[in-house]
Amino acid sequence: MSSTATPLATQASPAERRDALFDELAELTGQRNAIDGRIVDIIAEIDGDHLWGATGCRSISALVAWKTGVAPRNADTVVAVAHRVDEFPRCMAGLREGRLSLDQVGVIAERAADGSDDHYADLAAVATVTQLRTAVKLEPRPDPTLKPEPPPAFVKTDIPGEDHVTWKI
Numbered sequence: 001m002s003s004t005a006t007p008l009a010t011q012a013s014p015a016e017r018r019d020a021l022f023d024e025l026a027e028l029t030g031q032r033n034a035i036d037g038r039i040v041d042i043i044a045e046i047d048g049d050h051l052w053g054a055t056g057c058r059s060i061s062a063l064v065a066w067k068t069g070v071a072p073r074n075a076d077t078v079v080a081v082a083h084r085v086d087e088f089p090r091c092m093a094g095l096r097e098g099r100l101s102l103d104q105v106g107v108i109a110e111r112a113a114d115g116s117d118d119h120y121a122d123l124a125a126v127a128t129v130t131q132l133r134t135a136v137k138l139e140p141r142p143d144p145t146l147k148p149e150p151p152p153a154f155v156k157t158d159i160p161g162e163d164h165v166t167w168k169i
Contacts, residue, residue, distance in 0.1 A: 030098030037096035090121035
């Protein structure tokens with residue numbers, strides 16, 4: 001073993017070393033989340049201004065996968081978030097600030113209802129990705145089989161030569 005080892009590493013308890021490593025992990029993760037937020041903003045601008053059409057890519061997701069080197073599924077997540085940047089400003093602010101991960105905001109962007117930004121921004125701050133998936137699945141959905149009733153209609157049938165009128169309501 002080299003004699004250049006730091007004295008802190010030899011004197012620190014395992015708990016102190018673990019805590020120091022957790023602190024560094026938290027800092028790096030926050031930086032990665034902030035970078036993901038900037039990537040989402042760039043993709044939203046490229047897609048919104050239709051700048052990707054001449055690249056030869058078949059989709060914006062394919063462009064993201066190509067240019068960032070991520071898996072197609074992760075590229076789909078980036079694009080889903082980019083498409084709903086304006087609908088989830090608080091969640092996006094959390095991503096840009098490094099407090100929320102791309103996966104957390106991705107679950108929300110892919111499945112959450114419009115107008116639920118405040119709810120999910122608060123929930124995502126304390127929930128795992130799995131918990132967010134469960135919460136979004138439990139969100140009430142409109143029943144597509146239920147059709148709204150037609151507005152009430154009144155039909156007057158007046159038969160010529162008869163002394164009565166028939167109304168259908």
